[in-house]
Amino acid sequence: EVQLVESGGGLVQPGGSLRLSCGASGFTFTDYWMSWIRQAPGKGLEWVANIKQDGSEKYYVDSVKGRFTISRDNAENSLYLQMNSLSPGDTAMYYCARDRPDYGDTSDYWGQGALVTVSS
Amino acid sequence: DIQMTQSPSTLSASVGDRVTITCRASQSISGWLAWYQQKPGKAPKLLIYKTSSLESGVPSRFSGSGSGTEFTLTISCLQPDDFATYYCQQYSSYSEYSFGRGTKLEIK
Secondary structure: OOEEEEEOOEEEOOOOOEEEEEEEEOOOHHHOEEEEEEEOOOOOEEEEEEEOOOOOOEEEOHHHOOOEEEEEEOOOOEEEEEEOOOOHHHOEEEEEEEEEHHHOOEEEEEOOOEEEEEOO | OOOEEEEOOEEEEOOOOOEEEEEEEOOOOOOOEEEEEEOOOOOOEEEEEOOOEEOOOOOOOEEEEEEOOEEEEEEOOOOHHHOOEEEEEEOOOOOOOEEOOOEEEEEO
16 A cells, blocks of 8 residues: 655744655655645645656755755655745645656655644 | 646536536646645545546546646536545646646535
8 A cells, every 4th residue: 555654844933944754655666756745724736846766856846946955765765855944935734745657747646744834 | 837727716516517627728738737636634636647547446427638738627427525626737847847726616
């Protein structure tokens, strides 16, 4: 059974940092691009970042470029999102997702999310 | 950046109705369009990928169509479980995925 479990969310002050983790199981992690997608309270979905199977390619939405870093540890079947210089606009539920290669790399499995709240 | 314009933002319908949600891309996305369903407090669920391919386990009353920049999700006979929020997503380039703003499907 495919499982994605996010951790590391919480309350952080503006300007602070947080690192999200996503543990993957039930599939061959190294076969998949992986993504982070977020959803502000009561709002729609926003793609944040993705990373290639070997970590050699990484892409970000403009609003987080230079502040967020996506990474992965294939030996640990884990995906990460390092978030720096956080602002209240980054408050959201953050989902990690698996991108299905035979679907063209859209997200077929999602975790249940980690809530990040940026507030003083 | 590729913008996805989804309409309507809210749709009221009854059980048994046929409904259509539309998504328009700001440029051609070569059919790389997915549809998701999201219920309150839950992660999104993939319904349709590559414009019209039905995800495994998704009921056949869901269908997708379109080409170029215009895409639609149709639910042929609404069931009570279908009342939720629906999102389109374009994934034509690894460097810039994007979602529509969502359509909330409500019971009339």
